């Protein structure tokens with residue numbers, strides 16, 4: 001059965017090398033219950049995939065896209081290249097994701113490479129939230145990084161959280177939790193449980209003034225983006241929580257703002273609220289513009305496909321991984337439904353392709369070998385069977401054909417999206 005599209009998030013984590021992309025990924029998978037231990041970059045244990053069957057299929061967990069659930073959301077976490085030099089690879093990836101988490105180091109801040117990825121995400125219209133990581137490091141400075149985002153990246157950050165303390169344990173004011181500026185609560189994370197246990201308390205009196213100041217800054221943005229909220233403020237009425245979140249969500253999706261979170265992925269502090277933020281602020285496939293392509297038989301005829309299972313099927317091959325049991329074709333489904341044991345058209349090669357098997361790779365061991373019968377609009381899957389398509393090609397319904405802009409021409413075409 002197809003998933004509720006509004007609950008799907010196709011996201012990537014984009015970051016400067018060393019900012020903590022791998023550590024954030026590991027922590028998210030662990031906290032979602034998908035993994036039972038946290039892989040550690042420094043221990044060389046992030047690739048916990050030693051399952052022989054998995055190897056046989058040639059699919060490693062971070063090879064293309066891994067699915068996990070958080071709250072009511074189904075998250076497809078796409079692998080994004082670590083090196084921005086692989087521009088084609090970055091383009092390909094930005095093309096199929098709907099939103100991104102940008103990770104900065106609280107110590108090193110905005111670096112040259114962060115500017116490159118930020119601007120690429122701007123160019124491809126990818127809404128994002130920000131995670132200021134490594135708050136536990138000596139010299140961590142939330143405000144300095146936050147203040148750099150606008151002048152250096154041209155972004156408009158909006159803090160939805162504040163750190164409680166900064167720097168390593170056993171110092172005078174170590175980083176130990178976050179203040180949620182929307183709910184006005186303090187969240188403390190238990191390091192013994194690797195960040196699984198969260199204690200919600202009132203904001204301590206000595207932090208209240210600062211928290212209210214930052215909340216006011218956040219609300220100013222809400223008033224600016226939403227007239228109804230502004231009217232409430234003028235009448236000195238409180239703005240409901242749901243209105244704050246939905247206004248910031250709309251602002252984020254329209255790329256007017258970037259909600260900012262902070263934490264320490266290494267110690268699991270602040271990662272749960274970030275995961276909730278992915279659901280709250282990043283777009284679902286329904287929030288993205290419908291895809292446009294052309295009729296392969298009449299190239300001047302523009303066709304549009306909406307993210308709806310009732311539309312004719314169309315999707316994009318964004319990665320192909322060789323495997324002994326049949327190459328793995330990773331497909332983002334934009335419209336309609338892709339079914340097992342069916343045939344689809346690959347207009348770029350003028351060939352029909354067999355869809356022999358569909359897989360979804362769940363981070364959870366329990367669900368990982370997830371062979372499925374069909375996959376619906378907005379979702380991502382791995383297909384075994386095609387032989388002709390190459391990365392960037394369209395696959396579509398055999399009768400209602402469409403050719404999506406090829407990834408190779410992404411720069412010119414995506415400016416239309």
Ligand code: GDP
Pocket residue numbers: 015016017018019020021022023024041042082133134135136137263264265266267
């Ligand atoms: P990537 O290159 O962006 O994938 O970064 P990694 O996840 O590999 O992390 C780079 C280094 O930073 C590793 O040594 C991590 O252990 C370390 N690191 C990542 N997150 C944190 C954090 O929150 N706190 C501290 N102290 N170190 C971290």
